[in-house]
Amino acid sequence: MKFIKREQLKEKPSDLQFGKHFTDYMFMMKYHDGGWDYDNACIKPYEPFVLDPSTSVFHYGQAVFEGLKAYKNDKGEVRLFRPMENMKRMNDSCWRLCIPQFDEKFVHDAIAELVKTEKDWIPTAPGTSLYIRPFVIATDETLGVHSSKNYIMAVILSPVGAYYAHGFDPVRLYVEENYKRACKGGTGNHKVAGNYAASILAADEAEKKGYDQTLWLDAAENKYMEEVGSMNIFFVINGKVVTPKLGGSILPGITRRSTIELLKARGYDVEERLVSVKEVVDAAKDGTLDEIFGTGTAAVVSPVGEFGFEGKDYKVGDGKLGKVTKYVYDELTGIQTGVKPDEFGWVERVI
Numbered sequence: 001m002k003f004i005k006r007e008q009l010k011e012k013p014s015d016l017q018f019g020k021h022f023t024d025y026m027f028m029m030k031y032h033d034g035g036w037d038y039d040n041a042c043i044k045p046y047e048p049f050v051l052d053p054s055t056s057v058f059h060y061g062q063a064v065f066e067g068l069k070a071y072k073n074d075k076g077e078v079r080l081f082r083p084m085e086n087m088k089r090m091n092d093s094c095w096r097l098c099i100p101q102f103d104e105k106f107v108h109d110a111i112a113e114l115v116k117t118e119k120d121w122i123p124t125a126p127g128t129s130l131y132i133r134p135f136v137i138a139t140d141e142t143l144g145v146h147s148s149k150n151y152i153m154a155v156i157l158s159p160v161g162a163y164y165a166h167g168f169d170p171v172r173l174y175v176e177e178n179y180k181r182a183c184k185g186g187t188g189n190h191k192v193a194g195n196y197a198a199s200i201l202a203a204d205e206a207e208k209k210g211y212d213q214t215l216w217l218d219a220a221e222n223k224y225m226e227e228v229g230s231m232n233i234f235f236v237i238n239g240k241v242v243t244p245k246l247g248g249s250i251l252p253g254i255t256r257r258s259t260i261e262l263l264k265a266r267g268y269d270v271e272e273r274l275v276s277v278k279e280v281v282d283a284a285k286d287g288t289l290d291e292i293f294g295t296g297t298a299a300v301v302s303p304v305g306e307f308g309f310e311g312k313d314y315k316v317g318d319g320k321l322g323k324v325t326k327y328v329y330d331e332l333t334g335i336q337t338g339v340k341p342d343e344f345g346w347v348e349r350v351i
């Protein structure tokens with residue numbers, strides 16, 4: 001891998017707001033003349049792209065991304081959590097947007113190399129990590145609508161603080177009945193940039209009404225829970241864990257899968273099936289809705305204290321952090337940071 005050294009290193013930030021600060025170096029690889037240019041792929045100083053205004057990604061949004069984290073403990077050990085799953089999912093997203101497939105092992109190794117280069121940027125305080133953002137954009141310079149013949153793949157790194165700096169803070173969700181995030185046959189089950197563009201209006205409106213995030217319903221029947229903002233969702237109803245099954249419109253989260261595998265291995269009943277709003281509202285009314293939590297790389301696990309539907313708010317359990325939610329958080333973050341044994345073979349030591 002080529003390495004281009006930078007003259008002067010940046011000053012490390014003192015606040016670690018999510019996605020605000022970026023490290024000294026980035027990974028970059030181009031696709032041109034019918035292939036990914038592995039020979040000229042490089043780790044180089046973090047810097048702006050210079051792109052022609054006609055560049056196709058600006059107009060038609062042919063872009064995919066990923067999100068994963070590197071964790072460093074106080075011994076200086078650095079770990080990645082299931083990184084090959086991110087590589088595989090990014091290739092799946094590329095396939096859906098007609099972006100050429102890439103060598104997953106090559107990009108994985110490039111990420112490991114980049115993380116090693118930037119090891120001094122990885123915070124060590126509990127709950128902190130280095131967020132890794134790989135992405136691919138289409139770079140043909142034309143307004144013609146077709147799949148591009150040129151692409152840039154890049155990976156940037158951002159040190160991030162503890163999601164729960166002041167303890168677990170249960171979020172309030174707004175069950176969205178008008179706008180849709182995804183439908184079967186669309187792109188909702190892939191990590192493509194446009195999914196987010198289409199979801200911002202609903203998120204803004206939910207926020208204005210005093211909620212933290214949108215809880216999406218299915219597009220066909222407007223009846224079934226799908227997922228939240230950038231998280232998958234789990235319900236604990238009458239002691240049983242249920243999560244919406246992946247039906248082509250839900251993003252297959254790696255934290256979601258890990259949560260299911262972990263809970264099943266520890267003897268919990270976990271069901272992947274359709275979960276209607278009615279079922280959850282009824283459970284809230286008769287007192288059997290024990291917990292709701294979201295799962296995703298950024299927060300790992302996010303407790304839900306309340307949700308709003310058809311103008312009414314429903315409390316989840318006692319509105320505080322639930323038992324299963326805390327268990328999943330403690331176990332997953334324990335494995336990620338090397339505090340708990342990695343019985344599933346999920347973590348990869350980089351340093």
Ligand SMILES: *Cc1c(COP(=O)(O)O)cnc(C)c1O
Pocket residue numbers: 067191227228229230231232251252253254255256295296297298
């Ligand atoms: C990334 C993402 C998730 C969570 O996936 P993880 O692999 O667990 O980080 C959930 N929903 C959407 C829409 C996402 O983009």
